[in-house]
Amino acid sequence: MAVNSKIAVEKDQPGQPHRGKVFVAIHAHLDDVPYFAGGLCAKLMKEGYTGYIVRTGNDEKYGGHTIAENVLNNEQQHLKMAQVLGFKDVFDLYYRSHRMNEISPVEIRGRLIFILRMLKADTVISFDPSSSAENDGDHAATARTVEDACAMCGSPSDFAEHLEAGFPAHPVRERYYFHARPEQRFNRVVDIGAHVEKKIDAILECKSRGGGALGSELRARLAGQSKRLPLLGADDRTANREYVRHFLLGDYREYGKPHNLQWAERFYYVDEHAVPL
Numbered sequence: 001m002a003v004n005s006k007i008a009v010e011k012d013q014p015g016q017p018h019r020g021k022v023f024v025a026i027h028a029h030l031d032d033v034p035y036f037a038g039g040l041c042a043k044l045m046k047e048g049y050t051g052y053i054v055r056t057g058n059d060e061k062y063g064g065h066t067i068a069e070n071v072l073n074n075e076q077q078h079l080k081m082a083q084v085l086g087f088k089d090v091f092d093l094y095y096r097s098h099r100m101n102e103i104s105p106v107e108i109r110g111r112l113i114f115i116l117r118m119l120k121a122d123t124v125i126s127f128d129p130s131s132s133a134e135n136d137g138d139h140a141a142t143a144r145t146v147e148d149a150c151a152m153c154g155s156p157s158d159f160a161e162h163l164e165a166g167f168p169a170h171p172v173r174e175r176y177y178f179h180a181r182p183e184q185r186f187n188r189v190v191d192i193g194a195h196v197e198k199k200i201d202a203i204l205e206c207k208s209r210g211g212g213a214l215g216s217e218l219r220a221r222l223a224g225q226s227k228r229l230p231l232l233g234a235d236d237r238t239a240n241r242e243y244v245r246h247f248l249l250g251d252y253r254e255y256g257k258p259h260n261l262q263w264a265e266r267f268y269y270v271d272e273h274a275v276p277l
Helices: 032-046 067-085 105-119 137-152 160-164 193-204 214-224 236-248 250-259
Strands: 008-010 022-027 050-057 089-095 123-127 174-178 188-191 264-271
Touching: 022 032, 022 105, 022 137, 032 050, 032 067, 032 123, 032 174, 032 188, 032 193, 032 264, 050 067, 050 105, 050 137, 067 089, 067 193, 089 105, 105 137, 105 160, 123 137, 188 250, 193 236, 214 236, 250 264
Parallel strands: 008 188, 022 050, 022 123, 050 089, 123 174
Antiparallel strands: 174 264, 188 264
């Protein structure tokens, strides 16, 4: 397979060249960032970034319990996932899952702009707003409002009440856009080989949705049939880790192969520091 010369490969940088910078990862569901950008987030924080994460939805449909129990369980799992990856703080907006298209985009946009200004975000990681194949309405609603929030965050004329409250306009200069479908556009491949174990650890916390407990469930079913799968090991945590590694992360192996990387994530990267020729 030929490698597109316009695709940049981003590898680990020594030291902490991004010390003092802030990124905000914004997703709709518990498991979006761990799957699509968990390696990138771990990499950037190791290089000095301070990371924050925003979940727009409440994941009320996932977990197999009552809505109230699902909301609580997913909130707790989201917090644990964020701690594993190393985020400094977590923001939950609690919009109802599968119903975000009912919410005014201006409302969501205003809340996101407030958070980005308050945190003085330099970089945002979220869904690609240009995705034509996105069939998750919560992903699509989040993508659109994130793009608008990034565009307006640096304008003192937008949401001027933030300025009066002491949160000045602050431009977002860099964006990493991820996508749920492998056929979507990308111009940057990030080497996550050194961070894949942390990515797996984060996914393990996503039990209500995300497959974090599928390995132990399979191991238990096989044991009930007097069978075993050796790669699942002898305990539940090993079973969950190896199930994620071998059965849920295949795309991330494939993304790396054209670039001689063991593991990679793909993004559409926007850098507004760049000066056009």
